[in-house]
Amino acid sequence: MTAVTTARPALRHRLAERGIDRTLLLLVPGLLVIACLFLYPFLYGLQLSFAPRRGGVFANYARFFGDPYLRDTVWTTLGIALPATFINVLASIPIAYVLRGRVRGKRLLTAILVVPITLGTVLTAQGLIMYGGPAGWLNKVLTVLGITDQPLPLIHNYTGVLLSLVITGFPFSFLLTLSYLSGIDPSLEKAAATLGANGVQRFRRITLPLLAPGLAITFCLSFVMAFSVFPSAQLVGDPANETRVISIAAYHAAFEEYDYSMGSAVAMLMAVVMLIVIGLVMAWRATLYRGATGGKG
Amino acid sequence: MTGWVARPGRWVVWAVVAFFFVNLAGVVLSVVVDSFGTQWFGTWLPDGFTTHWYADAWREFGLSDVLLTTAVVALVVIAVSVAVGVPAAYALARRSFPGKRLVMLLFVLPILIPPITYGIPLATVLYKVHLAGTTTGVILANLVPSVPFVVLTMTPFIEQIDPKIEAAARMSGARTASVFTRILGPLLLPGILAASILVLVRTVGMFELTFLTAGPDSTTLVVALYNSVFAAGIRANQSVDAMATIYTASMLLLLLVALRFVNPTQLVTRIREET
Numbered sequence: 199m200t201a202v203t204t205a206r207p208a209l210r211h212r213l214a215e216r217g218i219d220r221t222l223l224l225l226v227p228g229l230l231v232i233a234c235l236f237l238y239p240f241l242y243g244l245q246l247s248f249a250p251r252r253g254g255v256f257a258n259y260a261r262f263f264g265d266p267y268l269r270d271t272v273w274t275t276l277g278i279a280l281p282a283t284f285i286n287v288l289a290s291i292p293i294a295y296v297l298r299g300r301v302r303g304k305r306l307l308t309a310i311l312v313v314p315i316t317l318g319t320v321l322t323a324q325g326l327i328m329y330g331g332p333a334g335w336l337n338k339v340l341t342v343l344g345i346t347d348q349p350l351p352l353i354h355n356y357t358g359v360l361l362s363l364v365i366t367g368f369p370f371s372f373l374l375t376l377s378y379l380s381g382i383d384p385s386l387e388k389a390a391a392t393l394g395a396n397g398v399q400r401f402r403r404i405t406l407p408l409l410a411p412g413l414a415i416t417f418c419l420s421f422v423m424a425f426s427v428f429p430s431a432q433l434v435g436d437p438a439n440e441t442r443v444i445s446i447a448a449y450h451a452a453f454e455e456y457d458y459s460m461g462s463a464v465a466m467l468m469a470v471v472m473l474i475v476i477g478l479v480m481a482w483r484a485t486l487y488r489g490a491t492g493g494k495g
Numbered sequence: 496m497t498g499w500v501a502r503p504g505r506w507v508v509w510a511v512v513a514f515f516f517v518n519l520a521g522v523v524l525s526v527v528v529d530s531f532g533t534q535w536f537g538t539w540l541p542d543g544f545t546t547h548w549y550a551d552a553w554r555e556f557g558l559s560d561v562l563l564t565t566a567v568v569a570l571v572v573i574a575v576s577v578a579v580g581v582p583a584a585y586a587l588a589r590r591s592f593p594g595k596r597l598v599m600l601l602f603v604l605p606i607l608i609p610p611i612t613y614g615i616p617l618a619t620v621l622y623k624v625h626l627a628g629t630t631t632g633v634i635l636a637n638l639v640p641s642v643p644f645v646v647l648t649m650t651p652f653i654e655q656i657d658p659k660i661e662a663a664a665r666m667s668g669a670r671t672a673s674v675f676t677r678i679l680g681p682l683l684l685p686g687i688l689a690a691s692i693l694v695l696v697r698t699v700g701m702f703e704l705t706f707l708t709a710g711p712d713s714t715t716l717v718v719a720l721y722n723s724v725f726a727a728g729i730r731a732n733q734s735v736d737a738m739a740t741i742y743t744a745s746m747l748l749l750l751l752v753a754l755r756f757v758n759p760t761q762l763v764t765r766i767r768e769e770t
Contacts, residue, residue, distance in 0.1 A: 216592065216593060218592050218593075221585070221586050221589060221590055222586055222590060224582035224583060224585055224586040225582075225583045225587070225598060227578075227579040227582065227583070228579045228583030228602070228642055228646060229598065231575075231579055231638055231639075231642050232601050232602065232605065232639075232642065232643070235617065235635055235636070235638055236604070236605050236613060236617075236639050238620070239613060239617040239619070239620045240613055240616055242616055242619070242620055243613075243615065243619065244616075246619065289511070292504070292507075292511075293508055293511070293512060295508075296505055296509075307512075309754065310516065312750065312754070313519075313747065313750075314519060315696075316700075316743055316747045316750050317743055318700060318702075318720070318739070318742055318743060318746065319702065319721070320717070320720045320721055320735075320739050320742070321526055321742065321743050323724070324525075324526050324724070324739055325521075325522030325525050325526045326522055328526065328529060329518075329521045329522045329524075329525040330522075334525065335521050335525065336518070336521060338539065365519065365522065368515075397504075418607065419607075422607060422608070422609055425609050426609035426610060426611045426703060428611055428702075429702055429703075432725070433721075433724060433725075445609070448611065448612075448615055449615070449707075452618070452619070453618075453707075458615075458619045458622075461615050461619070462615060462616050462619065465612045465613070465614075465615040466612075468609065468611070468612045469613075472607075472608060472609060472612065473607075473608075476607060
């Protein structure tokens with residue numbers, strides 16, 4: 199009994215010195231939720247993907263890579279998600295750069311830029327179909343102005359999905375870029391200006407290197423959003439051919455053919471592709487300067 | 496003013512922003528105008544205007560039930576993710592311990608992986624335990640991104656609070672429970688409110704997870720909306736538009752409330768606004 203009482207405080211102290219004490223119990227509920235609802239289903243899905251309805255352990259994966267209709271969904275998805283992400287991130291840099299300072303109507307402009315977040319895929323899709331459709335306002339204006347003589351094919355194809363991803367994705371990457379940019383101390387640029395650097399030099403040599411790590415994060419998060427293009431690919435795209443993205447293939451396998459094993463296999467492949475892209479971006483980010491950005495307070 | 500002449504780049508930026516806004520307005524107005532229109536075939540505006548599509552949408556889609564489900568799901572998700580996420584954020588903000596990076600990774604992963612990727616295995620598991628298609632299943636699925644979201648937004652918020660305040664309370668004899676309710680609670684309230692509203696916006700707008708796990712009686716507004724478009728031909732386009740307008744108006748309301756509490760540009764790096 200005495201041995202226990204003398205040994206326990208000592209152990210508790212030793213653990214506390216390494217940062218382990220009862221406060222860590224506060225992590226338990228959160229970790230439990232993630233373990234039960236995220237890790238377990240994921241591992242279950244992984245295991246399920248190796249237990250196909252027919253054939254050996256790797257039959258699902260062999261089928262996926264053997265069938266061009268399935269295999270090509272990876273390239274289709276990347277072909278939509280990567281350009282959309284690049285457009286959103288690259289366009290948000292100059293706009294955030296201009297809006298960063300004290301501009302009149304900044305709050306209003308930021309608020310209007312946030313509005314598309316609330317639109318939702320369905321309103322965006324319905325709107326694109328009507329506005330960009332053959333009889334829509336856009337094509338009417340273009341015809342009246344004599345810019346085109348026949349309606350532009352903007353919907354039910356690749357362009358429609360890309361436009362939809364830009365409309366819903368741009369506000370998000372703009373907000374992130376703006377907040378990373380606001381974290382960079384403007385006095386650094388002023389110092390560079392004192393040394394005779396012009397606007398372009400200041401941007402390329404001071405702001406961009408400090409912004410780059412934040413841009414990498416913005417890119418990753420925007421890519422995650424664009425990568426699961428499921429609803430817009432269905433609604434404004436051409437889901438049987440040109441915009442048959444990998445999430446459609448996964449949904450189709452799991453909930454239309456009721457082949458959960460195949461559906462899980464496709465979901466696992468989605469995760470792999472996703473993590474490869476994020477891994478590449480983060481590896482690039484690791485080579486960047488990540489010291490203080492001189493944030494104001 | 497000389498700065499404006501000297502920087503043509505600014506004009507290009509403003510022109511691009513204006514172009515984006517004009518087309519965005521076109522997209523949104525097309526839907527709103529159509530939702531109030533009687534018939535619209537190839538002309539600039541519909542033949543006449545009416546509000547009966549809204550009444551139709553409300554009746555046909557059983558919107559009162561759908562809105563009730565949406566509200567229940569969103570409120571329970573907020574309550575659970577705050578109750579679970581804030582303590583975890585506290586532990587992460589105050590302690591450094593072996594394996595902390597692993598714990599952080601566990602909380603980041605659900606946000607870094609698209610919902611449909613883990614949604615499919617999760618729905619499969621929920622089918623196995625007979626929770627798929629129920630409101631409980633929808634709530635469980637929506638917790639997956641919400642709990643990490645609360646943890647990740649609250650951690651920097653808690654780091655900003657001086658630990659000396661808690662130490663002082665403890666010196667005065669306060670127990671952990673009262674430190675939480677009397678000291679940290681009031682200080683964290685603005686942050687918790689902000690996180691809750693953002694979780695609300697995310698949950699109401701979360702299509703994939705709800706779509707994969709909802710049954711006929713547990714559909715939320717986004718999914719009901721998607722189903723109504725996908726079953727096109729059965730419903731009039733105008734009543735789908737009316738519903739989309741209702742959805743966007745409610746999301747906009749939520750977001751405007753959220754913007755009163757959080758400055759969206761300070762989500763990642765917290766800086767003091769110059770006055």
